[in-house]
Amino acid sequence: MKEVPKHANMDWFPVIDNHLHAGGISIERLAIRTGKTPFYVYDRNIMTKKVETLRESLPEGLHLHYAMKANPMPAVVQHLSQLTDGIDVASVAEMQVALNTGIDPLTISFAGPGKTDNELKSAVAAGIIINMESEAEMERIAQIGDAISALPNVSIRVNPDFELKTSGMKMGGGPKPFGVDAERVPEMLKRCGQLNLNFKGFHIFSGSQNLRPEAIIEAQTKTFALAYRLAEFAPQPITWLNIGGGLGIPYFPGEATLPLDDIAENLKPLIKEAQERLPEAEIVMELGRYFVGEAGLYISEVVECKESRGEKYAITNGGLHHHLSASGNFGQIIRKNYPVCIANRVTSQTTEKVSIVGPLCTPLDIIADKTVLPEVSIGDLIAVYQSGAYGLSASPRDFLSHPHPAEILV
Template sequence: MTVKSAPRHAEMRQFSQRDNELIVGDLSLSTLAARVGSTPFYAYDRALVEARVATFRQLMPASLQLHYAVKANPMPAVIQCLAGLTDGLDVASAGEMQLALDCGLAPERISFAGPGKSDSELRRAAAAGVVINLESEGELRRLAVLAEELGCNPKVAVRVNPAFELKASGMQMGGGPKPFGVDQERVPAMLEELGQIGLDFQGFHIFSGSQNLRAEAIIESQNKTLELAINLAEYAPSKLRTLNIGGGLGVPYFPGELPLELDRIAENLDQLIALAKSALPGTELIMELGRYLVAEAGIYVAEVIDRKESRGTTYLVTNGGLHHHLAASGNFGQVIRKNYPVCLGNRLASEELEEVTIVGPLCTPLDILASKVILPKAQPGDLVVVYQSGAYGYSASPHLFLGHPAPQQVLV
């Protein structure tokens, strides 16, 4: 089907173009593909990551600490880059902890969260000296036994499951029954037990939700977070040194979504930090961000290997798909499938346009990268680009499904 014009995705202006090609890391996409050597691949633009952190720093209060949540993109080169740009790293497994330690960070700048830490992971974290976010009374008791065996006094924080939720959140991490953290009403008793055991108490981690594009919802959640921390601090065995207020800052993926109004959040944080200085003197406020720092700096690139017609629908069949990019296929939490923004990266514009559905090589109808999108007429060898792919792409996908090779990753 040939059409006269194609809608332009207003949000995909972070990458420039030259000679009708997408530019990534100052390289044309075709040059980058030749340098990588094969498709599919993920590419992350270092300058875009640096610019995102710089903009955040410029807007936010100077005393606000910025941590990178490694789970968003644990590629070692990306972690190394952000270790030098942020104030700390937050990890969710012993594997991620090792990647963070390999960056040369002081252990106290690394925090370890997760509701199912094994004894082996707790032992490794205690021996390394990272801050362990306790998720239950049972975890506290297991860590106490291990610490005695090791002859160390591990740094710990209590992850709190608040009674409130982050409204309009893409993924709820707090409020109601949750496997994450300790219900706020149980925290005072746990803090008393922690004091009796004598572990090195650092503070609280209160994380309500993620992928939120409503500034007013984030502001409300951050206000409630500080209020809760002030109340719980009365039961703490020692003064709070840190308060991790989580993240939740979203990025636009789908039509109709607008970028987050960060300046409004920054203005409110100015007031919260002033209140914290009075009510919780000496406490560092930490914002933990993953997706917000890296998502828009990354693309996924797959090559068209065939085009075919089926009862009025034109399919572009690529060598990439849900086994590489589960989120773009709609099978990573979407209730109703929506397209990530896509383009033909080696031919951004053309007078001849068509409506196509982009699929991968897998023998499943779920293997869809984009449905009914308008692009320049494509041929085998063209490069399909999926934007907004810097977070929860490579590492959140089932690479072993059907035995196809895994994609490559590059930071440029």
Template sequence: MKPAEHVAAFGTTDGELRVGGMPLTRLAARVGSTPFFAYDRAQLDARVERLRAALPQRVELSFAMKANPMPAIVQHLARRVDRIDVASGLEMQAALDTEIRPERVSFAGPGKTPAEIRQAVAAGIIVEIESTTELRRVLAAGDDLGMTPRVAIRVNPDFAVKGSGMRMGGGPQQFGIDAEQVPDVLREYAGSGMDLLGFHVFAGSQNLNAEIIAEAQRRTVDLVTDLAAGLAGPLRYLNLGGGFGIPYTERDRPLDLDAVAASLHNLVDGQIAQRFPEASPVIELGRYLVGESGVYVTRVVDRKVSRGKTFLVVDGGMHHQLAASGNFGQAIRRNYPLVVGNRADAAGDQGVNVVGCLCTPLDLLGDDVELPPADIDDLIVIFQAGAYGLTASPTAFLGHPVPAEVLV
């Protein structure tokens, strides 16, 4: 998608980008300083409504908090989704502070500490088991607390998903128990004092290919159907993962959600309804829920020309928005969509480099970007900044202030 398409999604007032209906310069004055992240609550609501309209009614939405744990966003989405997934003790506490009931919170991720596991068992949330070590620790916590732990087994599938930004299943992985080992684990720990609800299979993230996602969901249901034969009771928890991607560069095309939903309707109404009548399938989304709702706003503090190349030096950088610099997993660095926010309607007519304030050439936010003439105090806006932004960046590097975050 091109920057103009992102500008159209937010809208403009007198040539200025709007966020949450507010002109950018007014929003910047309200925040009080740059850089900052701003998230548009109307876009969050629209994305949830779009998912509800497309996906089968029986499917439950889970927000993967790791994508954006800003408290205001967590609280906002907690009133609109069915579940929350967390990946640390701090995220767990944030989820427990919402109106989502503890039994609808899941805790996934490798390397859970005994203290975190004990906290999760005590709270009554679902612990998604990544290894037999974790399983033994969960059972020990349950014995010590006099409680029956609620668990699901995260399965490392025996297939890989092509086209994902990050592959998180298939082959050797730190995520989950290998699918071929799960039947033995079920036999060994049968009757061991846990409430085993079901399975979670998450094979990859940031995928824009609807057919690949649909195929992964079909193969996941086939895999879980085989594994469920080893459960002592009915399967009640079926987390199909997510992996829905958003377009970050001009070459990216948005995910065809309707195509994903059509395939999922067939699965839910067919195989899942027949084999697992007590389970509500879960789709776990982070980036797809919040990513497109956010912008990163930074101010030009210097403009210089070096051997014929113009550089716009801004007061932000990769220490706040690592992904836009290409240092958060991009195999080939490509520009995120960005504009001069206080002249968002103006056409670009010159190629410039937008660079941050850090002492490293890696601090590059825009490489040879066509922008209208920009100078000191103009506002540069980077789109697609609602997920894996501030908390996924090296904020302590060089000691610059932490930027503000606002939900508008």
């Protein structure tokens, strides 16, 4: 058998008798069980291992929250709600999924700019923590609380005066639509103390998808220092401090799994100091992609193979309308291939260079461009790794009105 080139991050899912498996079941069997292709499959055991690894590596006193925007499938959220210490949501619809898990509402936080009055009313009534994104939002929350005779639980989302360097997506530092500029927070805290609000603390999130420990260490160190400066102006003791996440996962050739040792060693004294200076505060690390990204596969089926001017194309029944990020149209500046394989024939006597494309009428509908695989045939199942985060929910699934894919948790 000839080994097909693969990324180092293709090792979560076992290959048995040359067939890819998820949750101990072959992808072919899962396709029959699901009743259709394309589909997403998420492996609960991989998610569990990711949480366990993080708990074993990071110091005690750090609470782990799942940012469910990474994958809002209710079954996934339910599973992670039992493993983590809380859930972070970005809409009322996500809030309802989180509440349906049965966890304490005070372990749910709601972030995002532009919350409507109806969204704020629902969040206040539910008793979750609302991360306030502006002074105006704070005033509206207070008015809503008075109107429905409820004391809103709130924190301030801070736009820090630093960024998470080399992060895949910068969420803080410089002008941003997210949060309140750090220099404006002291005045906002003064006003917060005059309103009927239960102030909990701060949400300081500077960036995501980072694979450089030194950048994460610098940002976390600055985050705690900023929290201490702002806490001096708080109307009551800080009981909640969300330091964000930022831990990335490898997607492309040359990228490696983020080492946690140095991050953990740096966090130990930071957590200890926080316990002394903010003794009532629960310290939260919020992660989404890190828990679920490597636990998912996207499976589509080859419906046609064709050649054009010396290049082979395998056309599948799935594409960017289901998996925008794998197509390279979700934040990539220079398009790179996600790791892919043929799930029903992982290795072969012969290989070929082939482009895997979808059925849409756009040249952007590319799953893998000129990748090396076993010879592709009609009926083969193409598996895209690293598909557990920002897959289906971040894709234009109604584009050209093709059928939606299924989702399963195994």
